[in-house]
Amino acid sequence: MPNMSPKKVEMPVQAGNVRNKNFKEVALGYTKEMAVTEAERCLNCKHKPCVNGCPVNVQIPEFIQEITKGNFEDAYQIIKTTNSLPAVCGRVCPQETQCESKCVRGIKGESVAIGRLERFVADYHLKNGKEQIEMPQSNGIKVAVIGSGPAGLSCAGDLAKMGYKVTVFEAFHTAGGVLMYGIPQFRLPKDIVQKEIDLLKEMGVEIKTNMVAGRVFSIDELLNEQNYKAVFIGSGAGLPSFMNIPGENLNGVYSANEFLTRINLMKAYKFPEYDTPVRAGKKVAVVGGGNVAMDAARCAKRLGAEEVYIIYRRSEKEMPARLEEVHHAKEEDIIFKTLTNPVEITGKDGFVTGIKCVEMELGEPDASGRRKPVPKPGSEYVTDIDTVIIAIGQSPNPLIKSTTEGLDTKSWGGIETNEETCETSIKGVFAGGDAVTGAATVILAMGAGKSAAKSIDKYIKELG
Amino acid sequence: MYKIITKKELNPTVTLMEIAAPHIAKKAKAGQFIILRIDEKGERIPLTIADYDEEKGTVTIIFQIVGSSTSKLNTKKEGESILDFVGPLGTPSHLDGIKSACVIGGGLGTAIAYPQAKALHKMGAKVDVITGFKNDDLIILKDEIAAVSDNHYITTDDKGFVTDVLKDLLERGNKYDMVIAIGPLVMMKAVCDVTKPYGIKTIVSMNSIMIDGTGMCGGCRLTVGGETKFACVDGPDFDGHLVDFDEAIRRSYMYKEQETCSRKEHNCRLEGMR
C-alpha cells in the first residue's frame, strides 16, 4: 500500500538565519527512514510519465522501488546506467520542471521527491558503495576533450569505458567547469565533484589543467599533428553579459562569473588564508532571476552583506531559477525586487553608491511566451548600495571560434551542430553542452556529452 | 608543477625567473602573458612573457615585488616549482610592417617592453628605446635592451621622465611609425598626450586586475574608444589614444584595502620600502 500523504517528506536543512552565515551545505539529505517513507509515495506507474520528463531517461520508478526494498546500492546502479553524475544532479537539477512536473502524484498534492531520492541514493553510494572500476581493454585510439564541465566529463567517461585513450584539456587550474567555479559549496560540495573527477582519472582519463585551447594549441593541431582521432568541444558558456548602462565600470560592479569564481574557485571567502580578495560590501544588488543570480546573492549574504536585493525585470513566476533556490534565498533574508529594471549605476570617486531602477509592468507575451515587461514611465528611483552583481546571462566564449578556421557558429556564438550526433562543421570535431545551447543545465550538458561519445565511437569505427 | 630553472635578482625589488614550460615556449609571441598560481592557496597573477627559449623549453618572467603574491613568489628558489602556470594568454602585439619604432618602458614596464623591442629588432626595424627608473639602483635589463636597440636612452626621475626624452626626440625630428609605451598608467597616459599632436600610433599595455585571463570574468574590462573591452583577450595591447585612462586608474584601486591587509598578514618585508 503506497504512502498517500499529499506532501513530500520534508528535507532537513540548516536554519535560514544560521546558514546565511556559513558556506556549509544547506540541505542535509534524507535519512534511510525518510527515503523509504518518501519512496513509498511512488505509485510505480506503468506509463512512467516522470521518465519522459527526464532529459536522460533515468528509470525513475525502478530505482524508487529498490529504495522501498532498502536496496539502496541497486537503486544507485539503476540511475548510473543513464546518468553519470547522480550526486550532482540530485542536488542541482530543476526537477520541478522536469521529472517532478510530470509525476502523477503532483496532480493532487506534491509530486514524489524524485530529486531528493536521487541525491539520497547517490550519497549512500558515496559513503557505502564500492566503486568497481571496469578497466576496459584500451584500444589505444586518442580522443581529445576540451573543457571539463559536465559535458566534457561525461563524454570522457563514456569514451574511456569504450576503451579510448582520452585526454581532457581544461583552461582553469581545477577541473569541473561550472560545478567547481560557479555553483557554490553550500549547494554542491566540491568534494562530491572531485570524487567524480578522481573516478575518471582512475579509469585512465588524463586531465590536463592550465591548457587553454585556441592559445596553447589549436584544434587543427590536435587532429593533424598530435594524432587525436576526434575532438569534443565542451567549453561551456563562460562569457558574461553586461547591461550596457551608465556606471557599469565603477568599482564594486562585478559580473556574477567574477564574483562566484573568486569565491568558489579561489576561495576568497577564506581570505586572507587564501590570497584572492573579494569585496562583497554591505548593501548588494544582484541583477537577474536565474540560478546564477540566486547563488551570487546568497554568497554575498554569507560574506556579511546586511542587505541583499535580487532585482528582476519580470515577476517571480517567470524566474528561471530552481524553485528550491528561490525559497532558500528568501529564507536567508534575500530581498526580492521583481518587476524592477536597473537603468543606471551611480557612483562617487570611482566606487558604486547606488542603483537607479525603473518599475516594470507585464505587457503582451513575447517570443518566449512570457509576458514582456515594459517600464512604467516616471517610476525611477535610486536605492543606496555599494556592490552590484550582474547575473543576466552568459554566452559561449569566442576564443575557440576565433582560433578555429571552419567552425560554424550561430550569431550569438553557439557552435552549430547536428542535434542528434553533435557533429560540427569540421570533420572529426564534435560539440555539446552550453557551448552549443548557451547557458542551460547540468543534465542537458551531461546528456550531450554522452550522445557525443556515442557519435565519436561510431565516427572512429567508420574511419576504420 | 612547473620548475624554476634559473632565478636572478635584477635589482632589490625585481626578480627574473626562467620556468620550464615547453608547450608555452613553443607558442609564445611578444605581447603575450602567463598567469601563475604559486600554491593551493595562492591567487592567480598575470605576468608578461619577458622572453622564451623554444629549445630549452623555458619561459622567462620578470616580476616586481609589490604585494603578497609577488613576495611569496620571490621566496621560491631555483629547482623548486610553481603549482600552476598557464599561457600563452592575450593577443600578440601587431608589429607587422613597422620600420621604425620608439619603445618606452617605465620601471618594471621595461621588462614588459623588452620582448616587443626584441621582436621589432629581429624584424629589422629601427628601434629606439627609452627606459625610465626612480633612481640608478633600480635600472634593469640595461645590456639586454642595448643588444636589441639602435639607441637606448635611460633616464631617472632626478634627471627627467621618459616623456621628456620622447618630446626631445620628436622635436629633433625623429620619425616613428609606432610608439609602444609600457609602464604605470599615468606614464602611459602622459606618453599618449605627447604623441597625439604628432599623430603617431601609440600602443600601450593595459595591466588590469585579472583572474582567469580567458575572457570569462570581465574583471579586466576597460573602455577603449567608447566600447567595453577585456584586457586579457582583446589586449593587453591597445591603441593608447582610445583608452579611457582615468577609468582604468580608478579601477586599479579596487582592492587597495584588501591588498594592504593581505600584505600585513604576510608580514611583507617591503612595507618599509614603499
Ligand SMILES: Cc1cc2nc3c(=O)[nH]c(=O)nc-3n(C[C@H](O)[C@H](O)[C@H](O)COP(=O)(O)OP(=O)(O)OC[C@H]3O[C@@H](n4cnc5c(N)ncnc54)[C@H](O)[C@@H]3O)c2cc1C
Ligand atoms: C552560478 C551557476 C549556477 C548554476 N546552477 C545550476 C543548477 O542549479 N542546475 C543546473 O542544472 N544548472 C545550473 N547551472 C548551469 C550549468 O552549470 C551549466 O549548464 C553546465 O555546467 C554546462 O556544462 P558544460 O560542460 O557545457 O560547460 P561548463 O560547466 O561551463 O564547463 C566548461 C569548461 O570548459 C573550460 N573551457 C572553456 N574554454 C576553454 C578552452 N578554450 N580551453 C580549455 N578549456 C576551456 C571552462 O574553463 C570550463 O571548465 C548553473 C550555472 C552557473 C554559472
Ligand SMILES: Cc1cc2nc3c(=O)[nH]c(=O)nc-3n(C[C@H](O)[C@H](O)[C@H](O)COP(=O)(O)OP(=O)(O)OC[C@H]3O[C@@H](n4cnc5c(N)ncnc54)[C@H](O)[C@@H]3O)c2cc1C
Ligand atoms: C597582462 C599583465 C601583465 C603583467 N606583467 C607583469 C610583469 O611582467 N611583471 C610584473 O612585475 N608585473 C606584471 N603585471 C602586474 C602583476 O600581475 C601584479 O603586480 C601582481 O599581480 C601583484 O600581485 P601581488 O599580490 O604581489 O600584489 P597585490 O597585493 O595584489 O598588489 C600590490 C600593489 O600592486 C597593484 N596591482 C595589483 N595588481 C595589479 C595589476 N594587475 N597591475 C598593476 N598593478 C597592480 C595594487 O594596486 C597594489 O598597489 C602584469 C599584469 C597584467 C594584467
Ligand code: SF4
Ligand atoms: S510519475 Fe510519480 S508516482 Fe508515477 S512512477 Fe513516476 S515518480 Fe512514481
Ligand code: FES
Ligand atoms: S581576466 Fe577575466 S575576463 Fe579578463
